[in-house]
Amino acid sequence: MSLVEEKVDTLESVLKDFITHTDSALSRLEEDTREFKREMLEFKDEMKDFKNEMLEFKDEMTDFKRESNKQWGNLANKMGTIEEDLIAPATKPVLRKYFNCTPIFRTIRGVKRIGNEEFEVDVLVVCDDKVFMIEVRSSPDSEYVNKILKKATRFSKFFPEYNDKELIPIYGSIIFPDNVIKYATKKGLYLMAYREWEYVDIINFDDINKKVSSDEKSESKT
Numbered sequence: 001m002s003l004v005e006e007k008v009d010t011l012e013s014v015l016k017d018f019i020t021h022t023d024s025a026l027s028r029l030e031e032d033t034r035e036f037k038r039e040m041l042e043f044k045d046e047m048k049d050f051k052n053e054m055l056e057f058k059d060e061m062t063d064f065k066r067e068s069n070k071q072w073g074n075l076a077n078k079m080g081t082i083e084e085d086l087i088a089p090a091t092k093p094v095l096r097k098y099f100n101c102t103p104i105f106r107t108i109r110g111v112k113r114i115g116n117e118e119f120e121v122d123v124l125v126v127c128d129d130k131v132f133m134i135e136v137r138s139s140p141d142s143e144y145v146n147k148i149l150k151k152a153t154r155f156s157k158f159f160p161e162y163n164d165k166e167l168i169p170i171y172g173s174i175i176f177p178d179n180v181i182k183y184a185t186k187k188g189l190y191l192m193a194y195r196e197w198e199y200v201d202i203i204n205f206d207d208i209n210k211k212v213s214s215d216e217k218s219e220s221k222t
Contacts, residue, residue: 082136082138082172082173082174083108083109083122083123083136083172084108086172086174086194086200087122087123087134087136087172087192087200088106088108088123089200090192090199090200090201091103091106091123091125091132091134094192094200094201094202095125095127095130095132098202098205099127099130099168101127101128101129101130102127102128103125103126103127104126104127104128105124105125105126106123106124106125106126107121107123107124108122108123108124109121109122110124112158112159114157114158117158119154119155119157119158119159121133121134121135121155122134122135122136122172123136123172124159126162126165127165128165129165129166130165130166130167130168131159131162131165131166131167131168132167132168132169132170133148133151133152133155133167133168133169133170134169134170134171134172134192135148135151135169135170135171135172136171136172136173137171137172137173138173138174139173140171140173140176140177140180141180142179142180142183142184144171145171145180145183145184145187145189146187148169148171148189149169149187149189151169152167152169155167155169168190169189169190170189170190170191170192170202171184171189171190171191171192172191172192172193173191173192173193174193174194175193175194176191176193176203181203181204184204185204185207185208185211186211188208188211189208190202190204190205190208191203191204
């Protein structure tokens with residue numbers, strides 16, 4: 001056998017081995033790829049199940065929080081401690097959110113006397129340029145809206161030290177009936193109560209602002 005023939009045979013043998021090993025490697029790669037795809041699909045399904053479980057857990061926690069807030073509100077109502085337990089703790093975040101002010105002073109059931117006259121504020125909150133007179137009722141009604149607004153007209157007499165600040169009266173409770181919300185909004189009185197049993201909020205802030213804006217536009221046309 002010539003040297004050339006030997007080299008050709010050797011090359012063919014090497015090429016045959018290469019093809020055999022390559023086919024085997026490709027087969028293993030294809031199998032590994034299929035296995036990887038199966039594992040990724042399983043992982044995707046597991047992540048989907050995990051996501052669904054987390055959503056269910058979130059919903060359960062939301063329901064638990066709402067029920068806890070509801071129970072806490074009812075307890076505070078029974079004990080007559082709505083001011084201390086619900087309204088007062090919420091004033092800082094709520095007033096900062098809606099009125100862009102940070103309370104520098106807060107008192108519960110603050111009382112001032114002039115002669116035989118007495119003036120009590122359920123929750124009094126003072127900011128740099130505003131003072132908030134928050135009146136709280138466990139069973140709110142529309143009639144008390146007018147009483148709060150009338151009471152606000154006497155505030156400066158008993159608290160003259162705050163005459164340089166804007167007075168903002170607020171009606172606080174656990175929850176308000178729709179008719180009270182509509183009436184208070186019409187009168188321009190802010191309401192502070194639970195929103196969806198999740199957190200204490202001013203529930204008619206946007207509606208009052210829309211009303212004020214509408215009234216101002218109407219006045220400018222006349």
